[in-house]
Amino acid sequence: MKHTKNWYLHLSILAFASLTLLPFYFVINNSFRSNTEMYHSFFGFPKTLEQLIVCSYKTIKGEKGTIVVNDEQEQISKTLTYKDAVKFYFDSVTRNYKSAWKVLRPYFLNTFLVVIATAFGVLVFGSVTAYILSRFKFPGNKVIFYYFISTMMFPAVLTLVPSFLLVKRLGLLNSRLALIIPAIAGGQVFAIFVFKSFFDGLPQDLFDSAKIDGAGHFSLYWNLILPLSKPVLSVVLIMNILGMWNSFLWPYIVNTDKKYHVIASGLFVLSQTEAAANFGLLYAAYITSSIPLLILFIYATKTFIQGMTSGAFKA
Amino acid sequence: MADKKDKPFISYKLRGALVCYSIIIIPILLLGLFTYLPVFWAFQKSFYDFEIGGISHFVGLSHYIEYFTTDPTTYISLVNMAFFTLFAVVVRLSLPLIVAKLIISIQSERWRHFYRILFLAPIVVPGVATMLIWGGMIYSSQGLINEFLRLIGLGNYTHAWLANPGTALIAVAMVGFPFIGGFEVLIYYAGLSGIPESVNEAALLEGCVGIRKFFLIDIPMVLSQLKLILILTVIAGIQGFEGLIILTSGGPGYRTTVPGLMMYFNAFSFQRFGYACAVGVILFVLIFTLTIINFKFFKSAEELQATK
Numbered sequence: 001m002k003h004t005k006n007w008y009l010h011l012s013i014l015a016f017a018s019l020t021l022l023p024f025y026f027v028i029n030n031s032f033r034s035n036t037e038m039y040h041s042f043f044g045f046p047k048t049l050e051q052l053i054v055c056s057y058k059t060i061k062g063e064k065g066t067i068v069v070n071d072e073q074e075q076i077s078k079t080l081t082y083k084d085a086v087k088f089y090f091d092s093v094t095r096n097y098k099s100a101w102k103v104l105r106p107y108f109l110n111t112f113l114v115v116i117a118t119a120f121g122v123l124v125f126g127s128v129t130a131y132i133l134s135r136f137k138f139p140g141n142k143v144i145f146y147y148f149i150s151t152m153m154f155p156a157v158l159t160l161v162p163s164f165l166l167v168k169r170l171g172l173l174n175s176r177l178a179l180i181i182p183a184i185a186g187g188q189v190f191a192i193f194v195f196k197s198f199f200d201g202l203p204q205d206l207f208d209s210a211k212i213d214g215a216g217h218f219s220l221y222w223n224l225i226l227p228l229s230k231p232v233l234s235v236v237l238i239m240n241i242l243g244m245w246n247s248f249l250w251p252y253i254v255n256t257d258k259k260y261h262v263i264a265s266g267l268f269v270l271s272q273t274e275a276a277a278n279f280g281l282l283y284a285a286y287i288t289s290s291i292p293l294l295i296l297f298i299y300a301t302k303t304f305i306q307g308m309t310s311g312a313f314k315a
Numbered sequence: 316m317a318d319k320k321d322k323p324f325i326s327y328k329l330r331g332a333l334v335c336y337s338i339i340i341i342p343i344l345l346l347g348l349f350t351y352l353p354v355f356w357a358f359q360k361s362f363y364d365f366e367i368g369g370i371s372h373f374v375g376l377s378h379y380i381e382y383f384t385t386d387p388t389t390y391i392s393l394v395n396m397a398f399f400t401l402f403a404v405v406v407r408l409s410l411p412l413i414v415a416k417l418i419i420s421i422q423s424e425r426w427r428h429f430y431r432i433l434f435l436a437p438i439v440v441p442g443v444a445t446m447l448i449w450g451g452m453i454y455s456s457q458g459l460i461n462e463f464l465r466l467i468g469l470g471n472y473t474h475a476w477l478a479n480p481g482t483a484l485i486a487v488a489m490v491g492f493p494f495i496g497g498f499e500v501l502i503y504y505a506g507l508s509g510i511p512e513s514v515n516e517a518a519l520l521e522g523c524v525g526i527r528k529f530f531l532i533d534i535p536m537v538l539s540q541l542k543l544i545l546i547l548t549v550i551a552g553i554q555g556f557e558g559l560i561i562l563t564s565g566g567p568g569y570r571t572t573v574p575g576l577m578m579y580f581n582a583f584s585f586q587r588f589g590y591a592c593a594v595g596v597i598l599f600v601l602i603f604t605l606t607i608i609n610f611k612f613f614k615s616a617e618e619l620q621a622t623k
């Protein structure tokens with residue numbers, strides 16, 4: 001009885017899941033194909049990939065023989081041994097990815113630099129400020145906390161245009177700093193909020209005993225606070241990386257120079273150039289741009305889930 | 316060098332405070348410069364007419380008056396925004412909740428965990444790429460939907476979904492189908508798993524199971540989660556326009572335009588920065604009012620802290 005019920009549950013969930021993931025399947029599938037092949041049949045399996053598998057299988061089995069291959073690029077047919085055919089098909093399967101990587105490589109570098117610098121700034125400012133606001137009594141303590149937290153009520157739509165004017169006046173247009181500094185300024189708020197509620201929850205005895213042992217404030221922060229706050233720290237870090245990786249509009253507006261595109265803005269710009277006529281290349285670019293976060297997601301699934309839910313509730 | 320026997324020049328307490336101030340002054344200034352100043356400018360510059368590098372004129376409230384009287388895009392963009400927002404509210408309050416309920420009904424903890432991860436996984440794809448996939452692969456003339464229609468012999472029903480005035484609006488709203496966001500599923504799942512076992516057992520004893528239990532027990536018990544998603548979806552609906560830059564640029568005509576998009580075009584295409592600031596202020600007032608209403612009518616201050 002219970003078993004049949006579960007069976008229906010699995011089936012309906014999988015139906016929803018496959019509808020959700022279907023577009024991504026076709027993106028991956030068609031990223032291996034040329035436009036001609038796609039126009040011929042949108043839903044087909046990539047021919048080159050199929051041939052690659054067949055020829056590899058035959059090579060491994062040690063079959064001798066030749067195969068006629070169609071070189072779409074040079075518009076000729078040639079006869080190759082299985083071993084050469086493997087190499088030929090491997091090249092055509094990976095062609096879109098190679099071209100995509102050529103375009104995306106500088107954008108990847110920019111994105112990595114911006115993400116790392118921002119995350120570093122946010123973590124340092126966020127944790128230090130939260131530590132001071134949480135553990136020291138001084139005049140203005142509360143006011144300063146509200147000064148930070150109040151900015152959460154200003155939506156991005158209010159500050160987008162004036163922020164652009166500000167960055168322009170500061171002469172930061174077309175630079176990585178235009179992406180990093182405002183992101184640290186804005187990102188530290190959430191970090192302060194999360195860190196402070198964590199620090200507030202730590203027992204005072206912990207600090208007292210450390211002080212009795214002769215720990216100074218810096219060593220207290222470095223040797224006690226930071227190691228303790230590792231789970232919070234990783235949540236803030238992941239949320240920050242996710243936000244920066246996805247941020248499109250701001251980089252698109254402030255950095256029009258190709259040199260400073262990040263992945264998000266670079267993908268959009270790529271989709272508007274002539275290279276975008278090759279759909280396979282675009283799809284390969286989408287897949288490539290998802291790989292770093294995919295690795296991070298697999299590596300830190302738990303933190304992602306924590307971040308998603310703790311960001312929404314009283315953190 | 317002060318002699319140790321002397322009274323300190325400033326008291327220890329004050330000195331401690333000064334050290335604190337001097338450390339957190341950098342974050343304070345950063346926030347002042349990059350958040351509070353733009354907020355102030357948004358209001359101030361909405362009263363001025365200027366181009367970058369040009370002279371600015373004080374124009375008083377005329378940008379606001381123009382927006383509500385003569386701007387031909389105002390009405391249609393507000394209507395579109397209301398449509399997109401309502402649509403999003405309906406689908407995001409229902410479908411992910413159903414999926415979360417399905418997941419939590421599964422006996423095996425491992426499968427529950429797996430499914431939650433499965434629905435969360437698409438967040439690794441950059442938002443821009445997702446939009447480009449919808450615009451370029453799903454809705455395009457040789458795209459997924461049209462090819463599927465041809466495959467099943469309904470070739471007559473193919474459309475240029477985003478370019479056709481009759482289908483553009485609904486096509487944009489349908490982006491993200493089937494609307495099972497990993498974030499929403501996680502939130503609802505957390506809410507459902509927070510229902511005390513005693514409540515579930517009492518419901519079972521009373522014979523309240525299946526769909527009846529879902530409506531009578533589960534939904535009232537996850538009200539605060541529903542409210543959270545409601546306010547987040549409304550805020551995103553009012554200020555979201557990034558996707559439209561990628562999908563339609565508000566076209567065809569003004570068929571899919573929204574106020575935020577008009578703000579963007581006024582600033583970055585027409586160089587009317589003052590007017591764009593005014594539109595931004597209007598949207599802020601709208602978001603702020605709705606947030607306050609949500610505060611007042613649904614007392615859930617805690618959830619609101621996430622509405623960044």
